[in-house]
Amino acid sequence: MTDFRVPNPYDALPDLPALEVTSESFTEGAALSSAQLGGVMGVEGGLDRSPQVSWSAGPEGTRTYVVTVFDPDAPTASGFWHWSVANIPAGVTSLPEGACTGDDTSGLPEGAVVVRNDAGFKGFVGAAPPEGHGPHRYILAVHAVGDQIELGEDASCAFVGFNLFGQGLARGTTTATFEQ
Numbered sequence: 001m002t003d004f005r006v007p008n009p010y011d012a013l014p015d016l017p018a019l020e021v022t023s024e025s026f027t028e029g030a031a032l033s034s035a036q037l038g039g040v041m042g043v044e045g046g047l048d049r050s051p052q053v054s055w056s057a058g059p060e061g062t063r064t065y066v067v068t069v070f071d072p073d074a075p076t077a078s079g080f081w082h083w084s085v086a087n088i089p090a091g092v093t094s095l096p097e098g099a100c101t102g103d104d105t106s107g108l109p110e111g112a113v114v115v116r117n118d119a120g121f122k123g124f125v126g127a128a129p130p131e132g133h134g135p136h137r138y139i140l141a142v143h144a145v146g147d148q149i150e151l152g153e154d155a156s157c158a159f160v161g162f163n164l165f166g167q168g169l170a171r172g173t174t175t176a177t178f179e180q
Contacts, residue, residue: 004072004073004135004137005073005134006072006073006079007072008072008137008139008175009070009072009079009139010139010141010171010173013165013171014165016168016169016170016171017059017169017170017171018170018171018172019055019056019058019142019143019144019170019171019172020055020056020172021053021054021055021056021140021141021142021172021173021174022053022054022055022174023051023052023053023054023140023174024051024052024097025051025052025053025097025176026051026053026138026140026174026175026176027174027176028174028175028176029175029176029177030176030177031176031177031178032126032127032138032176032177032178034046034047035047035049035051035097035098035126036049036050036051036126036127036138036176036178037126037127037128037178038119038125038126038127038128039102039126040102040119040125040126041119041125041126041128042128043126043127043128043180046126046127046128047101047126048101048102048123048124048125048126049097049098049100049101049124049126050069050083050095050097050098050099050100050101050124051069051097051140052094052095052096052097053067053094053095053140053142054093054094055093055094055142055172056093056172057093058090058144058145058169058170059144059169059170061146061169062090062144062145062146062169062170063090063145063146063147063148064086064087064088064089064090064145064147064148064149065088065089065090065092065093065142065143065144065145066084066085066086066087066088066142066143066145066149066160066164067083067084067085067088067095067140067141067142067143068081068083068084068085068139068140068141068143068157068160068161069081069082069083069084069124069138069139069140069141070082070138070139070141070157070161071127071129071136071137071138071139072137072139073129073133073134073135073136073137074129074136075130075133078158080118081117081118081156081157081158081161082117082118082119082124082125082126082127082138083100083114083117083123083124083125083157084114084115084117084156084157084160084161085100085108085112085113085114085115086112086113086115086145086148086149086151086160087111087112087113087148087149087151088108088109088111088112089109089110089111089112092109092112095107095108095109100114100123100124101123101124102121102123102124102125103121103122103123104123105122105123113151115151115155115156115157115159115160116154116155116156116157117157118156118157127178128180129178129179129180130180131180132180133179133180134179135177135178135179136177136178136179137175137176137177138175138176138177138178139173139174139175140173140174140175140176141171141172141173142171142172142173143164143168143169143170143171144168144169144170144171145164145167145168145169146167146169147167149163149164149167
């Protein structure tokens with residue numbers, strides 16, 4: 001695999017029990033399909049469809065889940081958040097592809113809350129690294145959480161991530177790549 005410019009950010013977080021995460025949309029180490037590319041960000045053929053994801057049940061005490069997609073290789077000091085869905089009910093252990101397409105979040109389970117991504121809207125924005133910047137990793141993570149995360153109307157993905165630091169009970173990831 002390619003040497004990336006920055007380490008995997010999840011390696012710097014406290015160890016948590018592992019959730020098994022699988023995806024028909026994200027194959028570990030493989031390139032993303034056009035469904036998860038950023039059409040709103042100008043990638044030809046990009047559909048901005050959230051990935052399909054399934055996960056194993058969290059440990060005892062899990063009340064909700066959070067699903068995120070993060071690009072640590074974006075040319076910023078803070079990476080780029082593509083998607084964050086919090087407060088997914090504990091009885092849900094999968095989301096279909098396209099549960100969020102752009103800012104249409106109607107395919108998500110009742111109670112789930114989508115927060116503002118780094119493109120500035122509440123929804124999924126697909127991969128769109130700068131041309132010639134090299135391969136980027138897109139980390140699809142699922143977090144088991146002990147309670148709902150209190151989110152204001154303008155909450156960001158980074159705010160959700162900050163709350164996961166103290167409230168996460170378990171975590172699992174899978175990573176795909178893309179470059180232009």
